Amino acid sequence: xLNYVTSYLNSNVxxxxxxxxxxxxxxxxxxxxxxxxxxxxxxxxxxxALAHMQVRLGPMRVGPHGLLQPIADAxxxxxxxxxxxxxxxxxxxxxxxxxxxxxxxxxxxxxPFGPTHAITDMNIGILFMxxxxxxxxxxxxxxxxxxxxxxxxxxxLRSSAQMIxxxxxxxxxxVSAVVMTSLNDKGVGTLSMIGIVQAQQxxxxxxxxxxxxxxxxxxxxxxIAMVAETNRxxxxxxxxxxxxxxxxxxxxxxxxxxxxxxxxxxAMIAVSSVAVTLWLGGWLRPFPNALSGSGWDFVFSLFPGFxxxxxxxxxxxxxxxxxxHPYFKAETLGLAGxxxxxxxxxxxxxxxxxxxxxxxxxxxxxxxxxFMYLYIWYRxxxxxxxxxxxxxxxxxxxxxxxxxxxxxxAVLGVTIK
Amino acid sequence: MTPVATSFFFYLLSGLALLGGVLVxxxxxxxxxxxxLILTLLALAGIYLMLYAPFVAGVQILLYAGGIMVLFxxxxxxxxxxxxxxxxxxxxxxxxxxxxxxxxGLLFVWILTKSPLLRQIAQKAPMQLPEASNTQxxxxxxxxxxxxSFEIASLLLLVAIVGAVVMAKKRI
Numbered sequence: 342x343l344n345y346v347t348s349y350l351n352s353n354v355x356x357x358x359x360x361x362x363x364x365x366x367x368x369x370x371x372x373x374x375x376x377x378x379x380x381x382x383x384x385x386x387x388x389x390a391l392a393h394m395q396v397r398l399g400p401m402r403v404g405p406h407g408l409l410q411p412i413a414d415a416x417x418x419x420x421x422x423x424x425x426x427x428x429x430x431x432x433x434x435x436x437x438x439x440x441x442x443x444x445x446x447x448x449x450x451x452x453p454f455g456p457t458h459a460i461t462d463m464n465i466g467i468l469f470m471x472x473x474x475x476x477x478x479x480x481x482x483x484x485x486x487x488x489x490x491x492x493x494x495x496x497x498l499r500s501s502a503q504m505i506x507x508x509x510x511x512x513x514x515x516v517s518a519v520v521m522t523s524l525n526d527k528g529v530g531t532l533s534m535i536g537i538v539q540a541q542q543x544x545x546x547x548x549x550x551x552x553x554x555x556x557x558x559x560x561x562x563x564x565i566a567m568v569a570e571t572n573r574x575x576x577x578x579x580x581x582x583x584x585x586x587x588x589x590x591x592x593x594x595x596x597x598x599x600x601x602x603x604x605x606x607x608a609m610i611a612v613s614s615v616a617v618t619l620w621l622g623g624w625l626r627p628f629p630n631a632l633s634g635s636g637w638d639f640v641f642s643l644f645p646g647f648x649x650x651x652x653x654x655x656x657x658x659x660x661x662x663x664x665x666h667p668y669f670k671a672e673t674l675g676l677a678g679x680x681x682x683x684x685x686x687x688x689x690x691x692x693x694x695x696x697x698x699x700x701x702x703x704x705x706x707x708x709x710x711x712f713m714y715l716y717i718w719y720r721x722x723x724x725x726x727x728x729x730x731x732x733x734x735x736x737x738x739x740x741x742x743x744x745x746x747x748x749x750x751a752v753l754g755v756t757i758k
Numbered sequence: 759m760t761p762v763a764t765s766f767f768f769y770l771l772s773g774l775a776l777l778g779g780v781l782v783x784x785x786x787x788x789x790x791x792x793x794x795l796i797l798t799l800l801a802l803a804g805i806y807l808m809l810y811a812p813f814v815a816g817v818q819i820l821l822y823a824g825g826i827m828v829l830f831x832x833x834x835x836x837x838x839x840x841x842x843x844x845x846x847x848x849x850x851x852x853x854x855x856x857x858x859x860x861x862x863g864l865l866f867v868w869i870l871t872k873s874p875l876l877r878q879i880a881q882k883a884p885m886q887l888p889e890a891s892n893t894q895x896x897x898x899x900x901x902x903x904x905x906x907s908f909e910i911a912s913l914l915l916l917v918a919i920v921g922a923v924v925m926a927k928k929r930i
Contacts, residue, residue: 433793464892468816475824479796482831486789498835501828508825532893 355535357450357461368460372449380606381411387717394721405659405676421595426488429592433487438597440480441604447473448611453534455624455701466534467515470615471508474570477608478504481572481579481589484601488592496588499728500579503569506735507576511566513743514559517750518619521548521556524754538623545630549620552753555746560620562743564712567612569735571605573716575723576731613712614705621708624701642696645703649687656680768808775801788834792827799823813893 349361356364392399400407451466453459485497522540523530548556569576580588590601626641657680663673778798785791799822806815900908
């Protein structure tokens with residue numbers, strides 16, 4: 342038994358490929374917990390960042406700087422009465438949120454956090470990812486229809502039309518990146534997520550900068566289409582509050598509603614990690630060519646620790662700036678403890694064996710975090726599209742551009758190589 | 759990696775597929791039928807995976823379960839469901855249908871046990887593409903050996919698209 346557990350540690354493949362059930366289970370649990378935590382953090386960060394962009398304070402009451410607000414919200418949602426409308430289709434109404442959450446979380450099976458840090462690697466990785474994430478719209482459609490109400494139905498219809506339109510452009514952009522993976526000696530590409538990153542490593546260039554500006558345009562198309570796919574502003578027509586109350590989840594409340602939120606944020610992280618994997622080099626560190634050599638390798642491997650130390654520094658600054666009134670004593674102590682924990686994590690990340698193992702995960706998460714911040718930024722910046730404008734952008738701008746990029750990539754790939 | 763509990767998963771998936779298929783024809787509500795059809799399609803994707811055809815399984819999920827069924831649901835939601843629920847679901851052709859089903863079943867049994875063609879196929883080892891290069895091999899076959907049939911299929915789809923546009927637009 343112990344032998345079975347330790348034998349995996351010497352292998353250099355993912356637990357799914359090694360067929361090691363124990364480690365696959367551990368990885369699944371870690372990824373599940375990590376994504377749930379990221380969703381909670383994203384919830385807080387979105388409200389804070391949005392508030393500061395609009396010159397407000399955002400959540401300030403629960404915990405220092407509202408840090409405990411997501412936990413308070415979660416408790417509130419769990420304790421709320423679970424309401425199913427009388428005329429709703431009970432079974433479908435019940436199943437819809439689970440469909441959304443399952444579709445969003447299943448995609449993480451193939452997300453490559455590092456060369457061996459993925460639950461498994463499939464030969465059809467990116468295809469699996471796109472296929473399963475497209476199942477999420479089924480949950481939205483089910484929710485909208487089962488509510489037996491007009492606004493949710495309109496939201497669901499909008500959502501399905503929007504997702505199908507943007508999936509085409511998205512798929513074309515993905516194909517152009519997959520074509521780039523085949524530009525090696527054998528001329529054989531790959532759909533595996535790990536294989537795609539390794540292809541970028543071999544070719545010594547991230548696909549976003551390959552055949553400039555073709556790769557960059559493809560990334561742009563994907564980055565726009567993925568916002569539409571996840572129903573986020575400025576493409577959040579399925580839940581446009583000024584027209585449809587809350588869109589497809591108008592009739593949902595409490596725990597079921599929070600499942601929709603969980604699924605939405607998990608899907609956002611999933612599509613961001615697809616973009617990072619396909620165009621931004623996945624777990625590879627930046628500037629592998631310009632700043633190469635063991636010295637720079639060492640410098641870049643210190644980044645994870647310093648990131649946590651800087652965060653800890655901000656938290657300590659908060660402790661110092663806390664009002665000295667005895668009423669704030671508990672909050673000050675809590676924030677100091679939080680800062681200490683962050684600093685401790687930062688120090689642990691400097692230990693060489695930990696540093697080597699964590700570096701690829703760090704770079705992957707850092708790149709995904711950039712996209713997550715962009716989501717918030719879009720929401721604060723752009724007004725919502727009208728539905729005909731949305732369709733026009735999808736079919737008349739993005740799709741032709743994506744097909745053009747695909748053709749030019751193929752032609753350049755054959756001629757230049 | 760060697761497969762585990764193959765027979766269990768085979769019976770589970772085929773059971774799910776059959777259950778979905780039965781639900782599709784017995785549910786009164788067309789939306790429920792469509793959802794049951796999705797269950798069947800997903801179970802079939804799992805069976806393709808068991809047959810070492812991951813590419814087909816992925817395409818099954820992406821196109822059928824994720825794309826076509828969403829359009830199905832989209833159309834069903836636009837029609838009046840209240841009326842569809844009141845209409846009679848089965849007509850009174852029990853004898854004819856039983857005879858047809860029995861004959862088809864007998865045909866299947868006969869082919870399985872007696873047919874020389876099937877025996878020939880059974881003697882040949884089935885073509886197995888290695889999992890690591892499955893997609894690449896399917897691509898080579900589609901764009902190499904079966905190029906013509908592939909292009910004919912895409913032409914058919916183009917005809918369907920043009921037909922749909924002509925029907926939908928009053929003035930082109």
